[in-house]
Amino acid sequence: MASRTLQGGTRALQRLPLLSSSSTTARVRRSFTSSTRVMSSFYQSWEPKGPSVKTEIPGPKAKQAISELNQVFDTRSLNMLTDYYSSSGNYIVDPDGNTLLDVYAQIASIPVGYNNPHLIEAARSEQMVNALINRPALGNFPPADWASVLEAGILKVAPKGLNQVFTAMAGSDANETAYKAAFMWKRQQERGGANVEFTAEEMESAMKNELSPGSKPLSILSFKTAFHGRLFGSLSTTRSKPIHKLDIPAFDWPQATFPQVKYPLDQHAKENAEAERKALEEVEHLILNYHARPCAVVIEPIQSEGGDNHASPAFFRGLREVTKKHDVLLIVDEVQTGVGATGKFWAHEHWDLPTPPDMVTFSKKAQTAGYYFGNPELRPNKPYRQFNTWMGDPARALLFKAIIEEIERLDLVRHTAKVGDYLYGKLEALSKKYPGHFDNLRGKGMGTFIAFDNPKRDQFLAEAKKFGVNIGGSGQSAVRLRPMLIFEQSHADILIDVLEKVVKSLS
Secondary structure, eight states: OOOHHHHHHHHTTTTSGGGSSTTHHHHHHHHOOSOHHHHHHHHHHHSOSSOBOOSOSSOHHHHHHHHHHHTTSOOTTOOOOOOTTTOBBTEEEOTTOOEEEESSHHHHTOSSOBTOHHHHHHHTSHHHHHHHHTOOOTTTSOOTTHHHHHHHTGGGGOOTTOOEEEEESSHHHHHHHHHHHHHHHHHHHHHTSTTSOOOHHHHHHHHTTOOOTTOOOEEEEEETTOOOOSSHHHHHTOOSOHHHHTTOOOOOOOEEOOOOOOSSGGGSHHHHHHHHHHHHHHHHHHHHHOSSEEEEEEEOSSBTTTTOBOOOHHHHHHHHHHHHHTTOEEEEEOTTTTTTTTSSSSGGGGGOOSSOOSEEEEOGGGSSEEEEEOOGGGSOSSTTSSOOSSSSOHHHHHHHHHHHHHHHHTTHHHHHHHHHHHHHHHHHHHHHHSTTTSEEEEOTTSTTOEEEEOTTHHHHHHHHHHTTEEOEEETTTEEEEOOOTTOOHHHHHHHHHHHHHHHHHHO
16 A cells, blocks of 8 residues: 555645544544534644745646646646646645645546545445455446445435446446437337337448437437537537637537526526526427437536536426426436535435435546436446446445545535535625626526636636636636635635735736
């Protein structure tokens, strides 16, 4: 267990006496309770007291390392070269020692802080070592304890009504395999059931990439400005930016208009309801009339990469009604919204649906990926139809189990809802104080999943780094906040102070 990674993680936490002895496990457990008050004292002792910017970013050490990296790896999308051994809690550190409050969190994928002690403890376990060095081809050779691993982790937090899971490698993979399940389900319906065998004509046409005789084309319906991944199937449902799609062949699948609402939502209820009504009419029209009939509709609870676009719970309930009416599956893409960031474990819990979605995809903060489902007919009728070598990763499933334990122990979903309300109120005050810099503030009541528009967005993000905050953008002009679940009011105060400095520097 003397790997450099674990040694580095421990070095980052040496300020905590409970991590410096052989009784680490017992002491960590004694230190953690379900109290958010205890959480505050623990995490604040674990991480730096605030940002510290010592050099330009990137500084001399980072520039040298980036130059070396560029010889063997494409660095054109690089945001910040990172020293993960020194990063801790809500703070990310670079090779020059610059310490930034991280409210981007690896594109919304770090749930409980850098070098979290409980996750380090899980990484040191015999079960984790076994999973890492004996990585199984899960479809063929699952470990004997795989069911218990799933039940104690991934399935423990399954959305209501969904009691099965197909594990995957990443968010794009999760969506792609969900699409496959949808197509197989619909064709099975058309064929007359799971027990009806494939015909010789069907098998022959499949090998020619042709429709079988008498079949009509099927599709997945997505929404304008959506993002669902970068693999071939998922990319055909991604509509956020041309750069994602240029030069890549795409399926001829329909796209509906995501409701064009105005913010704040509660101040434009009547006109927003009309926009949502029109969007639902368009969805129904496409389901009934598009030449490749949709067998599923895929949607994000909040369109994230496309600009943090929101809609009301009533819209999503209407969408569920339309899909049920026309026997079309509803796939909810919770890759970015899932695992607590919106003040609910799953963002679609805000909708109060009468019946659950058919599938919910997940990744990012889960540190693993896949899709949940409940209908047994969404299992393909034969083996090897929904299959690949890895079909996920037991090591990552174990990590998600540890993340869930940390979330439950510290009541982090409720904590995030509370801190989100506090942060939103502070941002509202800034938007009134500095008109034009915090336009279309959105995310009220959605935890820390908050965004606003700024006309100088890219400059805004660059300036924030100079003041010690790592923050991200989405869409054309949105500044999106994606802090970790351990983000506290004290961190929100630091963030607000920096945002005010950024606005003054840009004025």
